[in-house]
Amino acid sequence: MKKILNIGVLAHVDAGKTTLTEQILFRSGIIEHAGSVDEGNTITDSLDIERRRGITVKSAAVSFMLDDMKINLIDTPGHADFISEVEHSLSVLDGVILVISAVEGVQAQTRVLMQTLKEHCIPTILFMNKIDRMGANYQNVYTMIRNLLDEHICEMSFVTEEGSATVRVDAADPDIDGWIETLSGANENLLHDYIQDIPITRERLLEELRSQTRQGKAYPLFAGSAAKGIGIEALLHALGEFFPANDTSELQHEPLSGLVFKVIKLPNGERNVYLRLFAGRIEARDEITVITQNGQTTMFKVKHLRALQQGKSMSVELIDAGDIAILITDELKVGDVIGTASDKMKLVHFQKPPIQVQVSAKNSAEDHQLHTALSNLTEEDPFLQYIRDTHTKEHIIHIFGIVQQEILLETIQHQYGIEAVFSAPQVICIEKPLHVGEAVEYMEECPFYATVGLRVEPGERGSGLLYRLEVELGSLPLSFQKAIKDTVMEVLQEGLHGWSVTDIVVTLTHTGYASPVSTAKDFRSLTPLVLMAALSQAGTEVYEPVNTIQFILPESSLSKVLSKLAVLEGTYQEPIFYNKAVHVHGTLPVRTTDLLKAEVHSLTSGKGMLSVKPGGYVKVHSNLPVNKRRLVNPLNRGEYMLYLNKIM
Incomplete structure (x- = not known):
């Protein structure tokens, strides 16, 4: 019987996520020395740009053995601008x-990540890092975790x-640290025995904690120092305890089911497609749906098949259910389903980037190389959404924020040797039809040897x-x-506005x-x-992108914050007073969100916390924005x- 576990490491920027990954790989024997982000020699931050900046840009997968269990570990970005990379990974994690x-405590992106994990009931272990650093305060951060993330915490x-x-x-004492109070809320039998x-x-x-953690109802909290290796052994032991492993002997007989979650294009042009196999098995030379x-x-014909083995990518003949396969191909894309969809898949909805910028090469002679570079980068992250206008020859990309733009600019320069410049960012709106409209032109009445009639009407939301x-x-x-069909798709890229x-x-x-x-x-x-x-x-209505916001602030700052939200055209629900703080939930146009971010500190005297997530689109009622x-x-x-007549 073979057991496989796929886990991820998530965190706010600079919480020590990559350092923890290095320690795990060191303790499991994959590397001889734990790398340092400060020294730029980590195994998962393999891109030069990641080592220079000290942040993770592309998620990296590596495997190791823990006793008789194979663990595939996926290290993911922490910055909000790379949320698409995080979501790709979440869809395949156990x-x-x-x-x-332990110094900075719960931060804005921590709350965004935790909310996503809870929404999808993904089993989660919390690790309070940097416990050895000056300013670390375990009890204060533990209180923050309970107040800002979830109350169902077991120390x-x-x-x-x-x-x-x-x-x-040291190991906590369940009796002293309140496990019973935390766990009995979700187990009537336990509650009955506790009361009696x-x-x-x-x-x-411990068995109840295992069960509730695997259901996403409770969260074990470990503490330690990734840099010093403190608390890592206990954390490693917990992986098999609290996460549901995949039993390949049971899953391999089910219908084939897998999901493509990552694509990396190597410098030699080889395109590696990462696939999580939920059921069945894949063999080299198989032909799969x-x-x-x-x-x-x-x-699709499987010609080259690789697996993650002890820190390396190795050629294999077979991949079992529960494991990650690496296919060498130009055909598959992120989000493609292999075989049939499975209810085990945690399909996360991917938000589209709400901002577009035009990219151009300083040296116009490098325009073709720039096109190649952007095309390659889009293959790795399809939500970059690169477009080369066939008429104006402009290079246009869609992004989430300024940090992603800076990383992209550096990548183009260092990886492809091209000095590029970006235009000012522009928020991307969309149009939707308002009514039904019809038109037809007959070849007897127009200058073309063709008759075309079309009807347009509103579709369902998100269709x-x-x-x-x-x-x-x-x-x-x-x-x-x-x-006709291709032209319809092209023309609808530019509606009435x-x-x-x-x-x-x-x-x-x-x-x-x-x-x-004809x-x-x-x-x-x-x-x-x-x-x-x-x-x-038919007419169209214009919709602009918005962010959902969660603001936690002192009561004394409430009136200033609400006034600012009104000025920035935001909306908010009735404020909630909780634990001597005010929680404000609402939405804010993407075009004004950065203005609010810049004033969080001054509006709240440094005591506020703003969490931001993509929130879809809302209808614009006045001053309709028009795109050139x-x-x-x-x-x-x-x-x-x-x-x-000019182009004919």
């Missing part, structure tokens, strides 16, 4: 170690002389673009059908052609006229026809 600094460590070189960490003063053994409490993110089903046929598929040659149109259903209602004179170009030229006429009849169009607007028929 458990997470959440690192919290696993007893700490003395924290904040000094003589700090000591029936003796409860430590073994029973792939379901892409847009729902299409294709077949994107749905393209349907109301005509027989055989009414047009397939090349003409494809020309210049923004991409989504949550729309487009139906092809009329077709016609004249054989043999060409696909006729349909590509006519479709924009018809589609924009239908969209103009890259293409000629087909609604201006004369200008559009002149444009066509």
Whole structure:
């Protein structure tokens, strides 16, 4: 019987996450010496840029053995701008170690990460790090954890002389440290025995903690120092105790099910695709089914198969259920499902980056190399969403924030040798159709050998673009059908106000052609006229991206904060007074969020904490933002026809 565990390490920036990863690998025998972030010699921060900045940008996976259990450990970024990397990893993890600094305590990103873990019921162990550092205060941070993260905390460590070189960490006493009170709330039998003063053994409490942790209902809290190796052995022992391992002997007989969660393109051009296998098994030369993110089903031939083994990537003939496979291929993308979807998959919704910037090379001769660099980087992180405008030749990327932009700029320079410059960031809005609109143009009445009729109507929220046929598929040659569909998708990148149109259903209602004179170009030229006429009849509404915010502040700062939220066009719910602080939940436009971040300290006299997460889109009611169009607007028929005459 083979057991496999896939775990992640998460934390706010600078809580010591990568240092902890190094200690785990050192203690498990993978490396001879634990690397240091300060010295830039860590195994998981393999990119030069990560070593220079001392932060993790790309998640790295490495495996080790713990007794008879194989553990795949995925180190992930801590900065909010790389939330897409974190979410990729969360979708395939069996458990997470959440690192919290004993000096800085719970920080804004810690709360965002913990909330995500709780929403998806991912088993989580908390590790209070830096217990030896000056300023460490175990009891204060423990109180912060209970107040700001979750009350269902079971202390696993007893700490003395924290904040000094003589700090000591011993095993906690369940009776003294209140395990019964914490665990009995979710177990009626335990609560009954507790109330009736029936003796409860430590073994029973430990088994209950195991059960509730695996269900995401309770959270063991360990303490230590990753830099000094204090508390690491107890943490390692806890992995098999509190996280649900995968039994390959049971899972390998189930239908094949896997999920692509990561892509890395190596300097030699090799593209490594990381796949978590939830059930079944994969063998070299297998032909397997792939379901892409847009729902299409294709077949894939496994030509090269690698596995994580004792800190290295090794060629293998077989990957068992529960393990991580590395496929060498240009075909698969993040989010692709292998075989069939499984209820074991924790499918996390990926938010799209709300900001766009234009990238250009200082040396115009390097424009093609810049295109190659951005294309490669987009393969690794598909939510970067790189677009090269076929008409203006502009390079446009979508990002989450300024830190991600800075990292990208450095990566382009150091990895590809290109000096690039970014334009000022622009918030990306979207459009949605308001009503139903229809239009049709017949070849007898227009300058094209084509007839096209289209109807547009609002789609369901989050449905994107749905393209349907109301005509027989055989009414047009397939090349003409494809020309219409492709053009519809291209034209809807710029709606009535210049923004991409989504949550729309487009139906092809009329077709016609004249054989043999009609060409696909006729349909590509006519479709924009018809589609924009239908969209103009339907009308569109503009939606802007917002962030959800959670603000914790002293009561004395409440009026100033609420006034500032109103000025910045935010919304908020009724404030909640809890533990001598005020909790304010609300939303804030992405375009004003940085203004609030910059004033948190002054608004709250340094005592406030602001957590920010992507929050979708809300309708703009006044002063509709207009995006500069890259293409000629087909609604201006004369200008559009002149444009066509120039390119024909």
